[in-house]
Amino acid sequence: MVEWFFDNLSLALAALAIAIHLSGAISAIHAAVKTRTAQGAVAWSISLLTFPYLALPLYWIFGRGKFQGYVAARRSGDLKIHHLAAALRRLMEERHRADLSQDAAGLQVFQQLAGMPFTGGNAIQVLKNGEAAYASMFAAIDRAETYVLVQVYMLRDDDLGRDLKSRLMRRARDGLRVHLLYDEIGSYGLPRGFVRDLRAAGVVVRPFGTTQGPVNRFQLNFRNHRKILVIDGRIAFVGGLNFGDEYLGRNAAFGPWRDTHLQLSGPVVQGVQLAFLEDWFWAAHEVPELMWEPEAAPAGQIVALALPTGPADLQESCELFFLEAIRNARERIWIASPYFVPDEQIMGALELARLRGVEVRILLPGKAEHMTVHLASFGYYPAAERLGIEIYRYQKGFLHQKVMLIDYELVSIGTANLDNRSFRLNFELSIVAWDRPFAREIEEMLREDFAESRLVAPGELDERSFWFRFAVSLSRLLTPIL
Numbered sequence: 001m002v003e004w005f006f007d008n009l010s011l012a013l014a015a016l017a018i019a020i021h022l023s024g025a026i027s028a029i030h031a032a033v034k035t036r037t038a039q040g041a042v043a044w045s046i047s048l049l050t051f052p053y054l055a056l057p058l059y060w061i062f063g064r065g066k067f068q069g070y071v072a073a074r075r076s077g078d079l080k081i082h083h084l085a086a087a088l089r090r091l092m093e094e095r096h097r098a099d100l101s102q103d104a105a106g107l108q109v110f111q112q113l114a115g116m117p118f119t120g121g122n123a124i125q126v127l128k129n130g131e132a133a134y135a136s137m138f139a140a141i142d143r144a145e146t147y148v149l150v151q152v153y154m155l156r157d158d159d160l161g162r163d164l165k166s167r168l169m170r171r172a173r174d175g176l177r178v179h180l181l182y183d184e185i186g187s188y189g190l191p192r193g194f195v196r197d198l199r200a201a202g203v204v205v206r207p208f209g210t211t212q213g214p215v216n217r218f219q220l221n222f223r224n225h226r227k228i229l230v231i232d233g234r235i236a237f238v239g240g241l242n243f244g245d246e247y248l249g250r251n252a253a254f255g256p257w258r259d260t261h262l263q264l265s266g267p268v269v270q271g272v273q274l275a276f277l278e279d280w281f282w283a284a285h286e287v288p289e290l291m292w293e294p295e296a297a298p299a300g301q302i303v304a305l306a307l308p309t310g311p312a313d314l315q316e317s318c319e320l321f322f323l324e325a326i327r328n329a330r331e332r333i334w335i336a337s338p339y340f341v342p343d344e345q346i347m348g349a350l351e352l353a354r355l356r357g358v359e360v361r362i363l364l365p366g367k368a369e370h371m372t373v374h375l376a377s378f379g380y381y382p383a384a385e386r387l388g389i390e391i392y393r394y395q396k397g398f399l400h401q402k403v404m405l406i407d408y409e410l411v412s413i414g415t416a417n418l419d420n421r422s423f424r425l426n427f428e429l430s431i432v433a434w435d436r437p438f439a440r441e442i443e444e445m446l447r448e449d450f451a452e453s454r455l456v457a458p459g460e461l462d463e464r465s466f467w468f469r470f471a472v473s474l475s476r477l478l479t480p481i482l
Contacts, residue, residue, distance in 0.1 A: 020052050080287050081278060085115070088270055091294055092117050096267040098303040100434070106328035107305075107410075110432055113317045114271070114307045121296025122266030122304040124431070124438060128445065130248040133241050133261035134160065140231045140263075141167050147177040147290065149276050151228040153186040153415075154242035157194045159250075161243045165198060172202035179288060180205045181280055183224040186242075206283040222311055225415050225426040227261075228276050233291030236264040236272040238306075238414055238431050240400050249397065254367060256397030258449065262413055262431055264304070267294035271306030275429050278308075303434040309416065310427035318416055319423035321430065323349050325406050329358045334405040334446055336363040338398075339370070340377040341419035347383060354387045362418075363449055365400075366393040373419065376475035378468075381461040392453035399449070402430075403442065409434050411442050 028048040096119040100107055111117050127133035141148055148171055155161055172178040180198060182190070184207035198205050208224040229237040239261030241247050249256045264272065273290060281287060309318035326333060326349040333353055340362060342350075350360055362384070368374035384391050404412040414430030416422040433439075461469065 109324045114305055116271050118303050118305045119267035120303050121300040122268045122302045123297035123300040124302050125263040127261040136263050137229055137237050140235050144231045146232045149179050149230040151181040151226050151276050152242055153183045153225045155182045155187045156244035157191050158245045160245050164243050168203050169201035178203045183208045209283045223426045226429045230273045236269040238262050240402050254398035258399045260401040266297035266300040268304040268306050270294040275308035302438050305432045307430045307432050329353050329406045331407045332359040334361045336401050336403040337418040338365050338400045339373045339417040339419045340364050351387050360389040363392045365398055366395045367398045372475045375472050378472045379476040385458050391456040394453045396452040405442050409436050409439050411439050
């Protein structure tokens with residue numbers, strides 16, 4: 001009996017090993033065909049063929065390069081969203097389309113990526129840091145008349161999260177339609193009771209549902225990173241702030257939290273609302289009744305565009321946006337990002353910009369939030385030094401804003417970081433503005449941030465210990481999934 005058991009156990013283990021190696025070979029072929037970058041295809045294929053026991057589950061989770069089902073879901077339901085988007089685009093074109101100057105030819109690419117035109121008649125208020133942003137957002141929620149749409153990547157059951165919860169519950173009890181969409185991975189640990197209380201008050205709550213559907217069961221590496229608040233289809237908020245106490249500087253490990261959010265009014269609000277609607281339809285399989293009549297803001301003068309990007313797009317929209325913006329720069333490129341793990345295309349574009357004589361400044365955190373990503377950013381020091389790119393490390397707390405200033409007219413503020421995750425794995429939303437006075441306001445804001453930062457000195461990485469440099473090199477190897 002013992003011999004029979006071990007003989008059958010050996011056969012079972014041998015069959016399992018064969019199945020794993022066969023699955024690894026099939027997955028390697030899939031990786032070679034489907035992986036978006038050549039480096040990623042080679043790395044996954046070799047790993048799956050040589051050590052499938054570890055590589056196979058990792059590939060199922062991290063190897064997917066395309067978010068399956070989102071586009072099909074968006075186009076189903078009697079094509080209602082498709083018709084809404086088409087009708088909105090016509091209204092934007094007919095009533096609010098901006099008359100772009102000849103030197104703004106590069107903006108045409110952004111319009112193609114967004115599927116919407118740049119519109120005039122927008123007003124944008126910069127909300128610097130959490131105190132200003134949450135005060136404005138909560139005041140807008142309290143003044144709402146018809147509906148409130150909230151989308152967040154990270155929602156916590158802490159003082160700030162409970163403040164949001166109580167306001168949404170109160171507005172739902174007032175008879176308003178209140179929808180809350182959250183990323184279940186970013187909001188991991190959110191108690192069921194938190195959501196149950198909201199639903200009991202009449203708030204319609206949905207997790208984004210990254211893993212819904214049989215083909216998406218393992219696509220845990222995708223995130224919906226957008227942060228959106230829309231009030232009555234007339235006011236919108238977009239930026240880097242989630243709902244957690246650390247965003248108010250209440251986490252001693254990070255100290256003051258440096259972030260930037262925007263309050264929007266004008267036709268651009270409808271573009272933000274459309275991004276929310278498409279995500280909501282994926283999560284809830286329904287199309288709520290919303291206001292779709294864009295109108296200019298009183299005294300609104302800013303030309304702006306809402307640019308949603310994500311892994312369901314036919315092309316890598318987020319990276320293409322950054323590449324085109326960098327390519328069109330003639331005098332300066334200032335970028336603030338908490339995560340700086342660009343690929344070769346972005347680094348090549350920055351190198352070409354320097355060769356054209358463009359000033360390039362990169363503002364990064366001095367403190368680490370995610371250690372692997374933080375370490376990987378040090379690996380770009382030698383190339384930056386060689387090219388003459390200035391890298392600054394913010395010293396007054398933790399820097400989390402996502403801001404880009406190109407020359408003296410173009411500004412982008414939103415949720416997208418300068419890393420592979422934003423380029424290929426996250427659903428993001430950027431507000432792109434073409435306006436000299438607004439660009440001057442952002443310039444002054446960034447100059448204040450640079451004044452609170454330390455310029456990285458030449459040879460700084462070489463002065464670090466061997467083990468630190470080894471950790472940096474190892475972290476760089478993980479950049480395709482960071």
